[in-house]
Amino acid sequence: MNTPRLTLETTSARLLRAGRGLLVGSTVALAAFSALAEPVEGEVKKVDIEAGKLTLKHGEIKSLDMPAMQMAYRVSNPAWLKSLNVGDKVTFSADKVNGQFTVTDIQPRK
Numbered sequence: 001m002n003t004p005r006l007t008l009e010t011t012s013a014r015l016l017r018a019g020r021g022l023l024v025g026s027t028v029a030l031a032a033f034s035a036l037a038e039p040v041e042g043e044v045k046k047v048d049i050e051a052g053k054l055t056l057k058h059g060e061i062k063s064l065d066m067p068a069m070q071m072a073y074r075v076s077n078p079a080w081l082k083s084l085n086v087g088d089k090v091t092f093s094a095d096k097v098n099g100q101f102t103v104t105d106i107q108p109r110k
């Protein structure tokens with residue numbers, strides 16, 4: 001199930017996976033997990049290694065109350081930027097970290 005990924009996993013991502021594996025039986029747990037970031041499809045529009053920013057065109061992100069748009073994100077791991085190119089199709093998760101929208105997980109999509 002775990003494919004090699006260029007990601008640093010957040011605690012919430014691990015919790016989410018654990019929750020899915022557990023056959024969640026309680027509505028409390030369901031409510032907690034539903035608030036976590038869902039993977040979103042996007043396309044790389046700009047990679048700014050110096051600024052540590054990634055501009056993505058993305059679909060709706062319900063967990064962040066965001067419609068589809070194009071915007072710049074910070075990234076949890078700046079090393080990811082080196083393996084991304086404009087035009088790449090990706091699946092990513094984003095969250096607000098220290099008040100800034102941040103990509104917490106990103107993988108190429110075919």
Ligand SMILES: [Cu+2]
Nearest residue numbers: 066069070071
């Ligand atoms: Cu956005």
